[in-house]
Amino acid sequence: MSNQAWSYPEVGGDLVNIVVSEEQIRQRLSEMAAEIDTDYAGEEILLVGVLKGAAMVMSDLMRHLRSDVSMDWMAVSSYGAGTKSSGVVRILKDLDTDLTGKHVLIVEDIIDSGLTLSWLIENLRSRGPASVEIATLLRKPEAAKVEVDVRYLGFDIANEFVVGYGLDYAERYRQLPFVAVLAPHVYGG
Ligand code: XMP
Ligand code: MG
Numbered sequence: 209m210s211n212q213a214w215s216y217p218e219v220g221g222d223l224v225n226i227v228v229s230e231e232q233i234r235q236r237l238s239e240m241a242a243e244i245d246t247d248y249a250g251e252e253i254l255l256v257g258v259l260k261g262a263a264m265v266m267s268d269l270m271r272h273l274r275s276d277v278s279m280d281w282m283a284v285s286s287y288g289a290g291t292k293s294s295g296v297v298r299i300l301k302d303l304d305t306d307l308t309g310k311h312v313l314i315v316e317d318i319i320d321s322g323l324t325l326s327w328l329i330e331n332l333r334s335r336g337p338a339s340v341e342i343a344t345l346l347r348k349p350e351a352a353k354v355e356v357d358v359r360y361l362g363f364d365i366a367n368e369f370v371v372g373y374g375l376d377y378a379e380r381y382r383q384l385p386f387v388a389v390l391a392p393h394v395y396g397g
Contacts, residue, residue, distance in 0.1 A: 222390060222391050224368075224388065224389040224391050226386050226388045227365050227370060228345075228362075228365070228373075233345065233362070233373060233386070233387070237268050237272060237362065238272045240269065240361075241269055241272030241274075242272070244343065244360060245274050245275050248275050251276075252311065253311050253313050254277070254305060254311065254312050254337075255277055255278070255279045255280070256303065256312055256314050257281045257282070257315045258315070258316050258324075259281050259283040259300075259301065260283070260374070260376070260382070261317035261374045261375050262315050262316050263374050263382075264373050265343075265374060278305070280304055280305045282299065282301060282303055284300060284324060285298045286323065297323070297324055297327045307335040307336060307337040309336070310337045311337070311338050312338075312339065313340075313343055314329070314332070314340065315344075317375055318344065318345065318347065319344050319356055320351045321353040322356040323354060325344075326356055341359040341360070342358050343359065344358055344361060344362065345362035345363065345387075347362075347364050347365070348365055350366070351367045368389045368390075369389070369395065369397070370389055371388060371390045373386060377390055
């Protein structure tokens with residue numbers, strides 16, 4: 209696949225190839241939403257998005273859902289401006305919602321090492337929810353350092369640094385409607 213859909217010439221050369229297209233994302237999110245609606249039939253769901261990367265997944269996934277949902281956001285940091293997970297997680301913004309008795313569905317953009325999410329799951333479980341599950345658009349199986357039990361998965365991708373559809377490098381490229389591999393020369397790889 210070419211990256212010709214990307215019409216911003218100043219970054220066009222930074223993208224190697226598209227790994228998940230706009231159409232693939234749209235299709236898969238509607239399938240995931242149907243699974244979620246079936247599994248949570250009759251229950252309220254609290255969608256917990258992880259800022260900022262999950263913003264696009266959240267808005268596109270939730271518009272397919274027919275369940276009774278509300279939404280809250282957390283911001284955590286494990287990366288800084290670099291491309292490697294440190295395993296050190298800081299809460300930059302906590303939830304506004306009391307999780308007691310709630311069915312929590314974490315909505316994520318990508319699981320890389322799994323370190324951020326395994327920390328987050330433990331953190332949220334300690335707040336007395338009825339359940340905590342994970343929906344993620346992307347996962348890099350080869351990068352896993354800890355096992356994370358993902359209930360709803362979009363796509364497994366190769367262990368390359370990707371941007372777009374919410375994912376950034378140094379806060380750029382988030383607006384791409386697809387997921388693309390970032391050329392290593394951009395981050396000095
Ligand atoms: P870990 O390694 O803890 O990382 O599972 C989770 C978070 O790291 C970010 N991440 C990426 N961001 N392209 C990005 O733009 C990537 O390829 C990538 N891999 C990990 C992301 O914020 C994720 O939530
Ligand atoms: Mg993220």
